[in-house]
Amino acid sequence: MTERIVVVGGGTGGCVLANRLADDLGPELDRGEVELLLVTDSPQHVYKPAFLYVAFGERTLAEAERPVADLVDRRVRLRIGTATGVDTDAKRLAVAGTTDVPYDHLVLTIGCQLVPEETPGLAEGGHHFYGPDGAETLRDALSEFTEGHLVLSVIGVPHMCPAAPLEFVLIADDWFRRRGLRDDVEITYTYPIGRAHGIQSLADWATGEFAARDIHLETFVNPEEIDPEERIVHTMEGEELSYDLLVAIPPHAGSDLVSEAGLGDDGWVAVDRGTLEATHADGVYAIGDVADVPTSKAGSVAHYEASVVADRIASRVRGETPTATYDGKTVCFVESGLDEATFVEFGYGDEPAVREPSRFVHWGKLAYNESYWLTARGLL
């Protein structure tokens, strides 16, 4: 009897997973003992970290996208469609406009959604670099911004690319200095808790960088409403912050599909943090942003989780006992300007060390940006 593996989502987690499974289960796929289906709502795969560079005119959107069909193994069946529901008892996935898809092993890697509308006035009054349109609009706004108060406000936590807000203001500082505009541009960074970042060592490092580079740090700032006309951020803490150009990390949300399927609260899939198997259903896994695990929503997390789940599913298909577990491994490059970077690496409960930024690490990041497509293909 054919075992059916269904992967939902064509982002980093979905592509890496599908390719690793195709590699691990090649003979079984060739013999027809296993079917591997990737369902994704877009024919294009997007490398989201590129959006930060797009905002500063360092990359183009075209460089950030490739067809999913070009990235996944030929043995992976690809269906472009939107998953609309999961019946975890009947083990069937509903896909818009087509018949339900039965599964034996289902992996949800459907990411998260931007919901700027949760903060009134944000969509009208603020920019972001967390999507293609937002990054291009911000690029145009930045290119015309020659003086005034630039505010980067982290509203949504958790959010994708945990270091990106820090990177944005550090790059902006360097970018305006090189253009001879820094004396005319005031930069403020706000964060919702009592320090500059959720990771203590990153917060400590960033606080020092900000002080040295005249970037204002405001903590315990939780925007409640944006007044686009007056250009004021009103906070839950009862304060007001005026701006000329607002760049926000918008609120993020999980998926209704997850909540409606009973897989987790608030749209995030409840999973065992080691096995990544769903707490509330058999044969279901979650990786990437949609999985509720106590680490960052980073591409590297999806990448490492995909390897673990591929290993576990392949073991089950072969009748073996799965032993691979995810230890929370997360790796993030942190750009500290236009030509220097550092990086952090940590697992569950670890406090990462932040090394001195260097050109070498920045080049490493640029090299990774180019070689990312090998990651998506499951080769790195």
Place this chain on the structure above:
Amino acid sequence: MSAPIEADEVVDARGAACPGPLMDLIGKVRTADAGTVFELQTTDSSSSHDVPEWVEKAGHELLDIVEHDGEGYWSIYVRTA
């Protein structure tokens, strides 16, 4: 011994790392009516100082912090202003 506080809503953030527990609470407070009592359950020891700090800054009321010996978590009670 005082009677336990009855919460209107329990926010179970056990297992979440910083800033998860505080952000979970802020997310719930954002849409809550004034006078709502929350119980934030957290296994993150840093919650015992960053939650009270935020509560004070935001003008809410910290009712109590209860450590559950042997169970490895704290309950932080907050009444919204």
